[in-house]
Amino acid sequence: MSDKKGSYRQERANLMAVAKYAGVSAMTVSRVLNQPGKVAEATRKKVQAAVDALGYVPNLAANTLRRERSGVIVALVPTLENSVFSDTVQGISNALEQEGCQLLLGCSSYSPEREEKLVRALLGHRPDGIILTGTLHTAETHKLLESARIPVVEMWDIAADHIDMAVGFDNFAAGHDIASHMISCGYESLGYVATSPEHEIHENRAAKRSKGIYAAVAEAGIGMPARQNVRNPLDIADSGVIAADFVVANPGLDAIICANEIIGVGAIAELQNRGWQIPDQIAVCGIGDANIAALVTPGLTTVQFYGQDIGKRAAELILDRLNGQQAAEGKQDVGFRIVSRASTAEKPS
Amino acid sequence: MSDKKGSYRQERANLMAVAKYAGVSAMTVSRVLNQPGKVAEATRKKVQAAVDALGYVPNLAANTLRRERSGVIVALVPTLENSVFSDTVQGISNALEQEGCQLLLGCSSYSPEREEKLVRALLGHRPDGIILTGTLHTAETHKLLESARIPVVEMWDIAADHIDMAVGFDNFAAGHDIASHMISCGYESLGYVATSPEHEIHENRAAKRSKGIYAAVAEAGIGMPARQNVRNPLDIADSGVIAADFVVANPGLDAIICANEIIGVGAIAELQNRGWQIPDQIAVCGIGDANIAALVTPGLTTVQFYGQDIGKRAAELILDRLNGQQAAEGKQDVGFRIVSRASTAEKPS
DNA sequence: ATGAAAGCGCTAACAG
DNA sequence: CTGTTAGCGCTTTCAT
Numbered sequence: 001m002s003d004k005k006g007s008y009r010q011e012r013a014n015l016m017a018v019a020k021y022a023g024v025s026a027m028t029v030s031r032v033l034n035q036p037g038k039v040a041e042a043t044r045k046k047v048q049a050a051v052d053a054l055g056y057v058p059n060l061a062a063n064t065l066r067r068e069r070s071g072v073i074v075a076l077v078p079t080l081e082n083s084v085f086s087d088t089v090q091g092i093s094n095a096l097e098q099e100g101c102q103l104l105l106g107c108s109s110y111s112p113e114r115e116e117k118l119v120r121a122l123l124g125h126r127p128d129g130i131i132l133t134g135t136l137h138t139a140e141t142h143k144l145l146e147s148a149r150i151p152v153v154e155m156w157d158i159a160a161d162h163i164d165m166a167v168g169f170d171n172f173a174a175g176h177d178i179a180s181h182m183i184s185c186g187y188e189s190l191g192y193v194a195t196s197p198e199h200e201i202h203e204n205r206a207a208k209r210s211k212g213i214y215a216a217v218a219e220a221g222i223g224m225p226a227r228q229n230v231r232n233p234l235d236i237a238d239s240g241v242i243a244a245d246f247v248v249a250n251p252g253l254d255a256i257i258c259a260n261e262i263i264g265v266g267a268i269a270e271l272q273n274r275g276w277q278i279p280d281q282i283a284v285c286g287i288g289d290a291n292i293a294a295l296v297t298p299g300l301t302t303v304q305f306y307g308q309d310i311g312k313r314a315a316e317l318i319l320d321r322l323n324g325q326q327a328a329e330g331k332q333d334v335g336f337r338i339v340s341r342a343s344t345a346e347k348p349s
Numbered sequence: 350m351s352d353k354k355g356s357y358r359q360e361r362a363n364l365m366a367v368a369k370y371a372g373v374s375a376m377t378v379s380r381v382l383n384q385p386g387k388v389a390e391a392t393r394k395k396v397q398a399a400v401d402a403l404g405y406v407p408n409l410a411a412n413t414l415r416r417e418r419s420g421v422i423v424a425l426v427p428t429l430e431n432s433v434f435s436d437t438v439q440g441i442s443n444a445l446e447q448e449g450c451q452l453l454l455g456c457s458s459y460s461p462e463r464e465e466k467l468v469r470a471l472l473g474h475r476p477d478g479i480i481l482t483g484t485l486h487t488a489e490t491h492k493l494l495e496s497a498r499i500p501v502v503e504m505w506d507i508a509a510d511h512i513d514m515a516v517g518f519d520n521f522a523a524g525h526d527i528a529s530h531m532i533s534c535g536y537e538s539l540g541y542v543a544t545s546p547e548h549e550i551h552e553n554r555a556a557k558r559s560k561g562i563y564a565a566v567a568e569a570g571i572g573m574p575a576r577q578n579v580r581n582p583l584d585i586a587d588s589g590v591i592a593a594d595f596v597v598a599n600p601g602l603d604a605i606i607c608a609n610e611i612i613g614v615g616a617i618a619e620l621q622n623r624g625w626q627i628p629d630q631i632a633v634c635g636i637g638d639a640n641i642a643a644l645v646t647p648g649l650t651t652v653q654f655y656g657q658d659i660g661k662r663a664a665e666l667i668l669d670r671l672n673g674q675q676a677a678e679g680k681q682d683v684g685f686r687i688v689s690r691a692s693t694a695e696k697p698s
Numbered sequence: 699a700t701g702a703a704a705g706c707g708c709t710a711a712c713a714g
Numbered sequence: 715c716t717g718t719t720a721g722c723g724c725t726t727t728c729a730t
Contacts, residue, residue: 014724027725028700059473065705102453124407126410364708380715
């Protein structure tokens with residue numbers, strides 16, 4: 001007759017079950033959970049006891065349906081294998097937790113098509129905001145985001161035009177400044193070990209950095225760098241061999257700029273294996289998107305990015321917007337930093 | 350009169366809107382989306398056109414409410430700053446994408462209390478499954494998981510008793526085997542640079558590895574290792590200094606075992622700074638939870654774990670269960686591997 | 699301070 | 715092959 005006291009295995013309790021157990025209406029239970037101040041102390045206690053007894057966990061799907069707010073924020077990154085992006089996600093996660101929001105995560109594998117698919121699927125959960133990586137999206141993605149009518153943040157690049165808000169830095173400047181740094185160190189016969197043109201099509205941040213490098217070289221009036229592409233820019237050993245072969249094949253070089261830290265670290269290791277002195281015979285620098293530059297010997301000179309900060313700010317931009325604080329700055333530049341380590345030196349001229 | 354053609358800015362369309370636009374019932378639209386085979390070709394095309402025209406994105410909150418299935422899997426990891434866990438999440442994400450499931454992610458910061466909070470909040474979204482890290486959970490977490498009635502996977506450790514399914518390896522054995530390896534290399538005056546007893550309380554996987562180390566030493570009948578704890582086991586520089594000080598303070602040591610790779614890498618760097626020859630004057634090994642052992646020179650001997658594989662299998666266990674394939678093995682041991690690098694050597698006795 | 703009714707968007711179950 | 719009805723669990727609105 002009475003399973004009121006839950007003597008046998010209860011089904012997942014809902015509001016109504018809690019209400020019955022406590023002898024009140026569903027609405028009262030809802031109030032206890034959401035606006036405890038509006039309920040009499042005695043009632044509140046009764047209801048709370050019922051909630052505890054039944055192990056009630058509110059169904060947020062129903063909640064989302066009724067209020068038009070899910071408490072969920074979507075974030076899309078290219079990959080988590082790259083530590084700057086996992087740092088970014090950690091930053092987002094931390095910031096969201098403060099506000100009791102949840103993180104729905106997707107990995108686009110550097111593919112705008114996959115990103116589009118993910119956006120479509122994830123938007124179905126009616127997130128309160130969405131954070132994307134980069135500025136390169138399909139036309140359909142743009143449409144989807146527009147009709148979603150939610151705050152959108154694009155991370156990791158500052159462009160002229162953004163869907164909504166943005167947090168990142170000037171990738172062109174990052175490439176430009178590391179090349180300038182090398183030039184000001186006295187290196188004048190530069191090689192560039194890049195990812196690949198195909199990769200740069202889908203990763204226009206890398207493309208912008210490349211352009212920055214070429215621009216700096218052009219400004220300095222030294223010869224354009226020889227360029228070598230690597231096959232798999234996330235494979236240290238493979239990239240290192242390609243970089244070292246490149247150095248061997250171009251005897252005039254005094255320094256190489258590597259498009260990322262994986263390549264840079266690989267190059268240092270492999271060049272040293274082959275007996276090259278770094279930086280005396282060949283200097284090496286990277287562009288920081290892996291946070292491993294400090295681990296090798298000699299340390300890799302690099303451009304340091306602030307992944308976790310980018311994530312934190314991206315989430316904050318969303319949250320501020322949701323809290324009605326129309327962000328003063330919808331576009332935030334977190335900058336970058338040239339970190340000079342022993343893989344480069346001031347070259348006596 | 351008619352905004353049928355969406356001449357002005359339409360509100361977010363729902364099933365009914367699509368149905369009206371296409372001149373069919375809501376149910377037919379639903380069928381086109383979910384069981385296209387059951388709808389006449391002509392109707393299907395009409396409806397599809399309406400879906401496209403209105404940019405309709407199904408509301409999954411309603412879906413979740415009605416069917417009792419959300420397509421969402423929850424994963425909880427301690428942190429993403431540690432690359433093994435970001436690899437794990439990547440593995441989960443990849444596996445889920447195959448099946449069109451979405452990933453709701455939380456970071457517990459190694460705190461069972463925070464984990465409990467997250468479990469409670471995330472369970473509200475009615476995930477179809479949940480993946481946790483480790484076997485250490487509050488009593489309340491256990492209750493919550495039990496009443497959720499969904500597949501549960503515990504990752505990164507294989508224990509005698511699991512909530513439901515598990516994928517990981519024997520942490521005791523990992524500690525035991527790396528210590529045995531060192532002993533078999535001929536080192537006999539070992540130091541142990543551990544995290545801290547407080548840390549091990551909440552990270553019982555580390556505690557198990559410690560026990561494994563002590564057990565191996567006891568078996569070998571050599572003296573118990575001197576132990577030094579580090580303050581912040583995720584800070585390379587800080588850990589390195591502490592490890593090096595420890596070596597200096599214990600002149601008899603011929604090798605140190607570091608509780609993780611961060612400490613190991615830091616120790617190598619700092620000891621070299623101070624002029625120590627590795628492994629001749631002091632050998633160093635780590636326990637792999639950061640995947641950075643190969644980057645330093647000399648390479649750090651370590652126990653390699655398979656983070657991405659663990660994540661992949663964890664997700665597959667969930668998915669298999671959801672697809673009704675009662676997994677043959679609810680407990681999967683993915684093992685680990687001792688990787689011997691130049692930070693240790695066969696010691697001539 | 700509390701309750702009753704209605705409906706958010708969708709699909710299972712049943713017509714036809 | 716297509717449509718109607720009802721209801722998933724919750725909160726908004728309006729009464730009391």
